Amino acid sequence: MFTSSSNFTNDVDALFVYITALSLIVLIGITVAMIYFVIRYSRKRNPVPKNIEGNLTLEILWTGIPLLLFISMFYFGWVGYKDMRAIPDDALQIKVTARMWQWSFEYPNGLKTDTLYVPVSKPVRVDLHSMDVNHAFFIPAFRVKKDVYPNKKNDAWFQSEKVGRYDIACAEYCGLNHSYMYSAVHIMEQKAFDQWFADASKKANLEPKLVAQTK
Amino acid sequence: MSDHHHQEAHVIEYGKYIFIWLALLAFTGITVTAAGIGLGNWTVVVALLIASTKSWFVLNYFMHLKYEDRVFKLFIAVAFITFAIFITFTFWDYSFTR
Amino acid sequence: MAHVAMPVDKIEPSYLEVTTNTHKGLLGWILSVDHKRIGLLYLYTMLAFFFVAVGFGFMIRLELISPGKTFIDAQTYNQFFTLHGIIMIFLFIIPGLPAVFGNFFLPIMIGAKDVIFPRVNLLSWxxxxxxxLVAVAGxxxxxxxxxxxxxxxxxxxxRTTTNVLPALTAAFLLGFSSILTGINFITTIHRMRAPGMSWFRLPLFIWSLYATAWVQVLATPIIGITLALVIIERTLGVGIFDPVLGGDPVLYQHLFxxxxxxxxxxxxxxxxxxVSEIIPVFARRTIFGYKFIAFSSIAIAFFGSLVWAHHMFTAGMSDTAMFVFSFITFIVSIPSAIKVFNWVSTLYKGSIQADPPLLYVLSFIFQFSIGGFTGLMLGALSVNIHLQDTSFVVAHFHYVMFGGTGFGIFAAMHYWFPKMFGRMYNMKVATWAWAIVTFGYNLLYFPMFIMGYLGMPRRYYDYLPEFQPYHFASTIGSWILILGLIIMFTNLFVGMRRGAKTPKNPWGGETLEWTTQTPPIVENFHEVPTVTTGPYDYSEYEVAKKEGT
Amino acid sequence: MSSSAPTAVHHVHRDDYGSRMGMWLFLFTELVLFGGLFIVYSVYRFTHQQEFHIAAQELNTTIGLINTIILLTSSMTAAMSITAMQKGNVRFAKGLVWVTIMFAFAFMVNKYFEWSAKIHHGIYPGSKELLNKPEGEILYFGLYYVMTGLHALHVIVGVVFFLFILRHIGQGKVHQTQYVRLENAALYWHLVDLIWIFLFPLFYLIH
Incomplete structure (x- = not known):
């Protein structure tokens, strides 16, 4: 597992561990019971079978208990997903354009890059758009993913928690170089980011200011 | 489910068919008129209701569903419910803000 | 179950020797309307396609053993995984059980002489x-x-310039074939049951085929029309799904x-x-919770039709759709869980003989459970967002479709083999093959769960170096699996040719197919049997004990 | 495996009820096939309401209405042919089937004129005229051609089905006590009618 690198990482991992733990308990239970029965009641040890037609109490138990557990899993998944949809108003807005087979990022002042640079601990909103076929914007370390379509607007957001460089992958099959459609997001300290942003904007003859966010 | 043989034929008289046919023509007239008046958002609903009524007649009389075994009615219910589910569930997506 | 008076010693020419038409040789097979011959036609052609698809799978895995180009280029790789998917899904795993074993055994198990529309049956083959062939032509x-x-x-x-049309047409035709089989089975089950074969005396395999047939009839046309629309869009430029013409690519995904x-x-x-057939036979006791298993088949077919959009949780659907589809996804796992618990309970206090068919069934339960549990992880919305389109999903559905259905097919082959061919394979070799196949299988697919969670997207020709150990293990697994498959099929083939002749009922099964001659005669029964008990009545073994014999 | 041994006579099992059941199941698949198109139609109509209204103005309601009447009437004659057959009036039954086929022909002629008029106006898939229109209208006409086209294909299949029945009547395979094939052909024909009952208001009447 990764160390927590975005606001979603911990929640998603926690739910994953929760489901995995429950599943392992049941899986081991089933497997052990199966193997034990096959050995204990083998034809040699147990030549005479006992016909048991069923047991209503058991049926109700193993319908009811899984149902409750499943509903809890569903609930946590839903809550986690709601967070992914609740994009803060003050998020830094980046326009992401996907085309076969590269990503391009556009900052509010018009600055375009092919690698994403964002300040740490700041919510970032990506507006996703594709020029040709379907792609998917995927930052594995941040637990963020969203499909990118032509003719349809999708968005996603994240808030990084650690400075560093993380991969951005394309997760929806898009042809020949699908597996090379990698980019990266650089998470920087606010100061370093401001410096980079000012320099890059100046180079591109753009106003080095993050224009006030409008929704 | 009753699967016993059910071979005796049910003969529907010509007159009955003509009657059903006239009803269908009448409904066609109504649907064209209704569309003409312009009922706004209700146009589709009315059109679909009339079309459903017409198909009810076709199914029951022309297609003899009325005289068939219960299993057939159950079958067609399953088919229509399935389709209804497909379309409603697709609209879980489309009719809410995406 | 009913025992039909049949001369014990007089062996009549079986369906293998006698055909339903006047032709001999190959024509006697490909023009025969005998459901058993059609079942075998399906078996042979389906296995041929299976081997081809395994070959593609082998090459995909080989390419992925190390990062960068190993031996094929990206384009070839993309074509290989497409072919692997199309062939495995449409030509092997969908028709696998219904068309082969359903055709062969459905009529016998309900005490009928054939399916109700034998010629339509041949048409679907x-x-x-x-x-x-169209798929191969493309x-x-x-x-x-x-x-x-x-x-x-x-x-x-x-957009792509490759031959998509043949592939689409192939899928369309195969869908139609599947529909016709479904229609045939539903009508046959309604109309052709032997006297006394009430609905709750039907073997559970028949219940599952009945539920399957309904899904085949009511869901397949949707893919038919959807693929037809893509064909029309590609050839005539009609605007339906193409975003350039205003179409909605997500709508395509819904329909798909x-x-x-x-x-x-x-x-x-x-x-x-x-699985429900095999466990009682080898445990020599009645199934636990017959009605629960039967109804859970229907429940799975019903709820299973309500959850399709859980494949699209990252597509940007409405929150309502996300809520509903995720919730029902959890509900649909309940009937599957019920089945697993009932199967395991059926082993309790049985008298178990761990022959190859049962061994495959045990693997099935283990692997299908893993497939089911990982399905829960994928059903939970927030986790799904992370896992969607990674190799975790690839592992998940291979655990269900190969670890489940594939092993189910292997189990069926080993279970019904003596009835179909009148000979027996080598048990020892079959057991070894089972062990190798199960081990190789798990080594092949389990690493994909891990790397999927670590962020390895699916359908990647190349990958980051950090995933190498998992890919390497997985590729080694594929070799072991294929080795096991070779042993298994060679053993079956040798058994078919030279295996020892078997008695009518080698396993001690109680369903009707074990009461007829081995291999069965052309119309299965001279006299349609009358059924007097449920399908898994093993009370005689218990009684035998009490009487001290 | 050798199959040189003798041939068994495969006994033919007659079950009219079963045949009808099979036919109904087949009709369900046809319904769902069109159902898929209706889903596409409803989604696009929902997302492009205005444009669908405008595009629908271009269709000729009168032709649609005439075709509706033709199909309803042919459905009646098809149903009547079964009554005639049940009463042993084979010639009348044959006549009614022929009338049904004639109506189908009339329907197709109408359709031909309707489509040619559209194409003449430059509205057909891929045409410049159409591509210049807003997205919703492109989708509308795409669906119009696909849905009425697929329906027309079913009309043709229905006619072929009936022609086979006529042959079977001639050969004596279909007669007063064995007419399930005629019933099934008529069922298929009614399905064609049913689908049109929905196509007509959805395409021609949304002004």
Whole structure:
């Protein structure tokens, strides 16, 4: 597992561990019971079978208990997903354009890059758009993913928690170089980011200011 | 489910068919008129209701569903419910803000 | 179950020697309307396609053993995984159990002489083989085979220059074949049951086929029309899904999954039926919770038709759709869980003989459970967002479709083999093959869960170096699996040719197919049997003990 | 495996009820096939309401209405042919089937004129005229051609089905006590009618 690198990482991992733990308990239970029965009641040890037609109490138990557990899993998944949809108003807005087979990022002042640079601990909103076929914007370390379509607007957001460089992958099959459609997001300290942003904007003859966010 | 043989034929008289046919023509007239008046958002609903009524007649009389075994009615219910589910569930997506 | 008076010693010519038409040799097979011969036609053609698809799978895995180019280029790789998917899904795993074993055993197990529409049955095999040949043709034509993945997602499938049309046409024809089989089975089960064979005396395999057939009939047309629309869009430029003409690519995905998710149940339900047949026979006791297993088949077919959009949780659907589809996804796992618990309980206090068919069933339960549990992880929305389109999903559905259905098919082959061919394979070799196949299988697919969670997207020709150990293990697994498959099929083939002749009922089964001659005669029974008990009545073994014999 | 041994006579099992059941199941698949198109139609109509209204103005309601009447009437004659057959009036039954086929022909002629008029106006898939229109209208006409086209294909299949029945009547395979094939052909024909009952208001009447 990764160390927590975005606001979603911990929640998603926690739910994953929760489901995995429950599943392992049941899986081991089933497997052990199966193997034990096959050995204990083998034809040699147990030549005479006992016909048991069923047991209503058991049926109700193993319908009811899984149902409750499943509903809890569903609930946590839903809550986690709601967070992914609740994009803060003050998020830094980046326009992401996907085309076969590269990503391009556009900052509010018009600055375009092919690698994403964002300040740490700041919510970032990506507006996703594709020029040709379907792609998917995927930052594995941040637990963020969203499909990118032509003719349809999708968005996603994240808030990084650690400075560093993380991969951005394309997760929806898009042809020949699908597996090379990698980019990266650089998470920087606010100061370093401001410096980079000012320099890059100046180079591109753009106003080095993050224009006030409008929704 | 009753699967016993059910071979005796049910003969529907010509007159009955003509009657059903006239009803269908009448409904066609109504649907064209209704569309003409312009009922706004209700146009589709009315059109679909009339079309459903017409198909009810076709199914029951022309297609003899009325005289068939219960299993057939159950079958067609399953088919229509399935389709209804497909379309409603697709609209879980489309009719809410995406 | 009913025992039919049949001369014990007099062996009559079986369906293998006698055909239903006047032709001899091959024509006596491909023009025969005997459901058993059609079942075998399906078996042979389906296995041929299976081997081809295994070959593609082998090459995909070989390419992925190390990062960068190993031996094929990206385009070839993309075509290979597309072919692997199309062939495995449409030509092997969907028709696998219903068309082969359903055809062969459904009529016998309900005490009928054939299916109700034998000629339609033959027609569906022809559609199947035509579909298969069209798919292969697309691979040989200039332009190369399709590289869209088996999902044919729009707009890529409208844009690519490869031969998508043959692949789409093939899938369309195969869908039609599947529909006709479904119609035949539903009507046969309604109309052709032997006297006394009430609904709750039906073997559970028949229940699962019945549920499957309904899904085949009611969901397949959707994929038919959807693929037809893509064909029309590609050839005539009609605007339906193409975003350039205003179309909505997500709508395509809805329609595609409306069929293709229930299709998963077309694949798994009959395998569950097989499991429910095999366990009582080898445990020599009645099934635990017959009605719960029977109704859970229907419940799976029903709820399974309501969850398709869980394949699209990252597509940007409305929150309502996300809520509903995720919730029902959890509900649909309940009937599957019920089945697993009932199967394991059926082993309790049985008298168990761990022969190869049962061993495959045990693998099935283990692997299908893993497939089911990982399905829960994928059903939880927030986790799904992370896992969608990674190799975690690839592992998950292979655990269900191969670890489940594939092993179900292997179990069925080993279980019914003596009835179908009148000979027995080598048990020892079969057991070894089972062990190797199970081990190789798990080594092949389990690492994909881990790397998927670590962020390895699916359908990648190349990958980051950090995933290498998992890919390496997985590729080694594929070799072991294929080794096991070779041993298994060689053993079966040798058994078919030279195996020892078997008695009528080698396993001690209680369903009707074990009461007829081995191999069965052309119309299965001289006299239609009368059924007096449920399908898994093993009380005689208990009684025998009490009487001290 | 050799199959040189003798041939068994495969006994033919007659079950009219079963045949009808099979036919109904087949009709369900046809319904769902069109159902898929209706889903596409409803989604696009929902997302492009205005444009669908405008595009629908271009269709000729009168032709649609005439075709509706033709199909309803042919459905009646098809149903009547079964009554005639049940009463042993084979010639009348044959006549009614022929009338049904004639109506189908009239329907197709109408359709031909309707489509040619559209194409003449430059509205057909891929045409410049159409591509210049807003997205919703492109989708509308795409669906119009696909849905009425697929329906027309079913009309043709229905006619072929009936022609086979006529042959079977001539050969004596279909007669007063064995007419399930005629019933099934008529069922298929009614399905064609049913689908049109929905196509007509959805395409021609949304002004």
């Amino acid at each position: 022809y559609l199947f083989i035509t579909g298969g 691979w040989l034509l200039p332009g190369g085979s399709a590289d869209t993945g088996w999902m044919f997602y729009v707009p890529y499938s409208v 999954w409306i069929y293709s998710h229930p299709a998963v149940y077309i694949m798994i339900l009959p395998a569950m039926g097989i």
